[in-house]
Amino acid sequence: MNKVDTNKLSLPQRVYLVGIGGVSMSGIAEHLHAKGHHVCGSDRTPNDYTKRLEKLGIDVQRESASLAGFDLVVKTSAVKDDHKQIVEAKSLGIPVVLREQLLGWIFDEYPTRIAVCGTHGKTTATAMLHHVLERCKVSHTAFIGGSYLGHNYFGGGQIVVAEACEYNASFLHLHPTHTLCLNVEYDHPDCYQSLADVESAFQKLFEQSKTVVLPKNLQKLAPRGVFWDNFVAKNIFATSRQTTFDLYHKQVFVAKLRLPLVGEHNVQNALAVVALCHKLGLSMLEVCHAFGSFCGVERRWTEMQYKCKVVCDYAHHPTEIQATIKTAQSLTKGKVVCIFQPHTFTRTKALWEHFARCFGGTTVVYLPIYPAREKPIEGVTSQNLARFASNLGIDTHYCNSFDEAKSFVENITSADDTILVLGAGDVVNLAKLFAK
Numbered sequence: 001m002n003k004v005d006t007n008k009l010s011l012p013q014r015v016y017l018v019g020i021g022g023v024s025m026s027g028i029a030e031h032l033h034a035k036g037h038h039v040c041g042s043d044r045t046p047n048d049y050t051k052r053l054e055k056l057g058i059d060v061q062r063e064s065a066s067l068a069g070f071d072l073v074v075k076t077s078a079v080k081d082d083h084k085q086i087v088e089a090k091s092l093g094i095p096v097v098l099r100e101q102l103l104g105w106i107f108d109e110y111p112t113r114i115a116v117c118g119t120h121g122k123t124t125a126t127a128m129l130h131h132v133l134e135r136c137k138v139s140h141t142a143f144i145g146g147s148y149l150g151h152n153y154f155g156g157g158q159i160v161v162a163e164a165c166e167y168n169a170s171f172l173h174l175h176p177t178h179t180l181c182l183n184v185e186y187d188h189p190d191c192y193q194s195l196a197d198v199e200s201a202f203q204k205l206f207e208q209s210k211t212v213v214l215p216k217n218l219q220k221l222a223p224r225g226v227f228w229d230n231f232v233a234k235n236i237f238a239t240s241r242q243t244t245f246d247l248y249h250k251q252v253f254v255a256k257l258r259l260p261l262v263g264e265h266n267v268q269n270a271l272a273v274v275a276l277c278h279k280l281g282l283s284m285l286e287v288c289h290a291f292g293s294f295c296g297v298e299r300r301w302t303e304m305q306y307k308c309k310v311v312c313d314y315a316h317h318p319t320e321i322q323a324t325i326k327t328a329q330s331l332t333k334g335k336v337v338c339i340f341q342p343h344t345f346t347r348t349k350a351l352w353e354h355f356a357r358c359f360g361g362t363t364v365v366y367l368p369i370y371p372a373r374e375k376p377i378e379g380v381t382s383q384n385l386a387r388f389a390s391n392l393g394i395d396t397h398y399c400n401s402f403d404e405a406k407s408f409v410e411n412i413t414s415a416d417d418t419i420l421v422l423g424a425g426d427v428v429n430l431a432k433l434f435a436k
Contacts, residue, residue, distance in 0.1 A: 011105055012071035016094075017041035018085050019076045020060055021050040024165075025099055027143045027153035028074070031106060033058050033104035034155050040070070042085065049152070070094055074102050077168055078373040100165070103143065104173030107162055110141070113172050114276070116162035117205065118182030119198075119267045120320050124261075125182055126163040127297045128273045130154060133161070136282050146314075147298035167191060169201040172208070172316035179206060180228075180276045181214035182269065184221070187317055189350035190374065213276050228275030233257075233267050240331050243267060247274065247288060255288040261296055265320075299428055301327070304435040308334070309418045312431035316343040316424040318354035324420060325362055334416030339405050340429065341367040341423030345377040348385065356389035356396075362420075363395040363412065365405050370425025400428040 015032055017025050020041025026049035033039045033056055040059045043050055050060045050267050063085060067073060073089040073096045080086070085425050089096050107113055116126040123146040130142040137158030145165070146152060164171035164179070184202050187197040199221055206212045206222040216227040231254075233245035243262060247254040270291060277287045296302075301324070304310040309332070315324045321340070328336045338359055342348040348369055349356060366382040366389075386398040399405035409419055423430040 011035075011037065011109075013036045014069065014071045015040075015074060015102075016067050016070040016072070016085075016089075017074045017099075018063070018079050018083065019043055019099075020053065020058075021045070021047050022076055022078075022099075023049065023145055024103070024143065025074070025076060026050070026053055028099065028102060029053055029058055029119065030056065030153045031141070031143075031155060033126055033207075040065075048147070067094060068092060072097065072102075074099055077170075098170070100168075100170035100173045103162065104175075107160055107174050107176075110158060110160040112159040112178070113174070113176045114159065114161045114178045114180065115171060115176040115205070115209070115359050116161065116180045116182075117164040117166060117171055117202065119166065119185040119187050120317065120323075121182045121265060122163050122165075124266065124297050124300050124313075125180065125269045125273055126161060128269060128291070128294055129161055129180070129276065130286055131288040131294045132273060132277060132282075133159070135293065136277075136286050137284070138280075138420065144297070146300070149295065157405075164205065166198065166201055169204070171300065173199070174205070176205075176209040178211045178213065178276065178279065179209040180272055181206070181212065181222075182226075182272055183220065183321060184218055185317070186350075187347065192342070205393070208261060208356040211279060211329075213272070213279055226275065226279055228272045231271045231275050231278070233271060236264075236267065238262060238330065247271075247284075249278070249284075254284050257288045259293045260292065260294060262301060262331065263323060265323040265327075275388075301432075304431055306419070306434045308413050308415050310421065310431065310434040311418065312421045312428055314424050315422045316341075316347075318351055318358040321335075321358045321422060324422065325359070327359065328418045328420055332418040334414060334418070335422060336362045336418050337413055338362050338364040338420045338422055339409060339427070340364055341425050341427035341430075342369045342385065343424040344372050345369055345374050345380045347381075349377055349380045352380075352385065352388070355385060356392055356394060357366050359389065359394055359396075360392075363397070364389065365397045365399050365408060367399060367402070367405060367423075367427065367430075368425070370423060372425065402427075402433060405430060406433050 021043035042061045127148040140159035142154040143162040146162040203221045212222040212225040236245040299314045302312045366386045390396040
């Protein structure tokens with residue numbers, strides 16, 4: 001077995017990934033495989049990512065498979081130290097590192113390194129940036145935290161673009177030449193006690209970045225940053241399928257931009273990406289033209305065919321939910337009905353009142369909390385959240401299962417209504433029921 005120094009940029013030949021079916025882990029696995037490494041991994045259940053990896057020739061095993069012969073074992077934060085394979089790795093003397101540490105090793109090997117961060121919108125913005133670079137014929141590697149055109153990894157070139165996640169300050173393993181920040185809000189209460197803690201983590205990322213492109217309201221976190229709100233959208237016109245606007249830079253007209261997405265938040269995402277491309281020295285006319293063929297990320301305003309419009313969206317923070325609801329209300333003749341699966345107990349507890357008030361003006365069905373990596377917290381339940389929201393005058397209901405929620409919503413909606421299926425857990429499976 002080759003000795004691995006986990007404190008240095010070192011990519012060993014034989015790598016095993018525990019939780020290989022995760023969106024980030026699968027992208028790393030594909031990258032290592034493309035670079036000639038022997039890659040193997042395990043996951044609890046098969047999914048689209050594991051199926052793709054298997055088609056590439058990567059062995060995806062059960063969680064009981066032996067790790068003998070591997071140089072490095074990689075795990076996600078969701079995999080605990082008492083996991084059978086992690087225990088075995090340590091008994092065999094195989095180094096175990098977190099996913100974000102390995103991503104940092106890969107990321108830092110590139111001469112031009114672009115990190116896309118923010119509490120909201122980073123997956124869409126990362127995919128946007130990848131798409132624009134590709135259309136502008138800028139060869140690059142991209143790690144996207146979602147599925148874009150059926151892929152979450154694209155390889156090539158001397159530039160790397162990676163979605164930089166703030167959870168557990170994991171993005172501090174990256175050392176970007178360029179950081180694009182969309183926004184900073186309080187989230188991940190299992191990691192951060194306050195907004196100040198979140199801001200501190202982002203500030204550390206900015207300090208280890210050569211160039212930071214961010215909104216001016218975050219100037220205190222990066223005093224020498226480049227402000228992407230120097231780019232402004234005017235004469236915005238939105239339909240049910242796209243948004244067009246006139247792009248201005250420092251009050252000078254640049255071009256008309258067509259974005260095949262809806263929602264004011266996506267206009268802001270586009271402006272941020274434009275600013276980063278401007279900093280990279282790309283032709284603004286080519287950049288604006290490239291947006292016209294961007295088709296969006298899976299589970300970000302993904303529409304389903306049904307008797308009325310059904311939209312599946314990853315929104316799981318009150319700010320994201322409000323943005324999605326606002327978009328739906330602007331496009332809907334009838335009412336907006338939301339089915340929401342809260343994500344983690346700590347987030348639900350910390351943002352309790354916000355998870356009620358953000359649904360004002362809609363009918364909302366709460367589903368049981370998706371626990372992810374967490375254990376229940378006494379009193380923190382969707383039933384109690386539904387009661388709390390109802391006391392605020394919101395039209396609120398609770399359903400214990402996907403089938404119950406689907407049946408309830410079918411009976412209260414008509415052709416002019418919009419159903420929003422919201423959450424970062426497995427609620428996507430409920431959205432798929434409407435498409436059958």
